Amino acid sequence: MMPNQRAKPTLRRRQLGRMLERCREDAGLTQQAAAASMNWPHHKLSKIENARAHIPAKDVEPYLRKCGVTDEAFILALANLAKNAAKKGWWAGFGDAILTTYMDHISVETEATRIRYYAPNLIPGLLQPRNYAREIIRATGTLVPELVEARVDVRTARQAVLTKAERPLDFWTVINESVLHHEFRENPEAMYEQLERLLELSQRPTITIQVMPIRAASHPGLLGLFSLLDFEKPYPSIVQVEDIRGSSFIEEDSDVQAFENAWERIIAAALPEDRSRELIKKVMEERRS
Structure with missing residues (x-):
């Protein structure tokens, strides 16, 4: 990769961003409102959903709770995905x-x-x-x-x-x-x-x-x-x-x-x-x- 070339997001990170976006939309929240509920700047959530920024695993559960998600298995699955998003095989x-x-x-x-x-x-x-x-x-x-x-x-x-x-x-x-x-x-x-x-x-x-x-x-x-x-x-x-x-x-x-x-x-x-x-x-x- 050339020095000034932006790295392509991993598939894991893209999957996570899409699923977080879907949860937010299902809750009827705008990006601004969802970001504000976590005391994040709007651009941070935008980058997470577009796989240009990483969400720490510890933030996944509180964020999903803000979106009204109650399925414990789903929350754990996305937290694990965030944890392993950059993991090497x-x-x-x-x-x-x-x-x-x-x-x-x-x-x-x-x-x-x-x-x-x-x-x-x-x-x-x-x-x-x-x-x-x-x-x-x-x-x-x-x-x-x-x-x-x-x-x-x-x-x-x-x-x-x-x-x-x-x-x-x-x-x-x-x-x-x-x-x-x-x-x-x-x-x-x-x-x-x-x-x-x-x-x-x-x-x-x-x-x-x-x-x-x-x-x-x-x-x-x-x-x-x-x-x-x-x-x-x-x-x-x-x-x-x-x-x-x-x-x-x-x-x-x-x-x-x-x-x-x-x-x-x-x-x-x-x-x-x-x-x-x-x-x-x-x-x-x-x-x-």
Whole structure:
């Protein structure tokens, strides 16, 4: 980040600001009135709601009481969110190997209870074995070998959310059939290993893999990759979209609902789980013949 560039608010801080704003509005309070009730200047609350300033965890409960909130579990959840808004995770130890936008990606992935991921052009990172991950990282960047390996390490570490002993991530993905036919000429085994991994993971009760057939009917996924992330209550669901520059998030409720509707149409157009497994097996057999 350049010396005079303002740091981007973390997703945790943006979530907290939105939820505090919603509580204030539900109470019928203006920013001026709510700020005055806490003896704050108006601009302080404005910055908190816009994720440009941090609210200390100790101030969350009295502020929510001023807004008429009585749900103890909700108050505790927001106080914990304020406490952890700037907390660093395991990924901080990888330093320059992780871009700032990727840190947000890993953070929400770690905290999510369910992810629904439409993958039109590649296998989702959480399902990639090291060999496949290495080929994808090489192909999508101009990195020195050491940095490639560091990012492969990060991608592998992320996958722990699928197998953790307590409440593993519920992961549901739709993968385009064409992705199953990718070729890595210098490493032909990488794709076969990936197909094996898909079959293995599809047996887990918390992982659902569907394949979108090449001849599928038109569906909203034709517009590109996205994922829906759900969290424990009271935190709202969000959408993540990715491109060559990294990730960005969609957080407005009405926008998230549009992606929820699109997801339902996508899974309806895709093959069911059993037929998806059969197709993956068929592609594997063709590669070995």
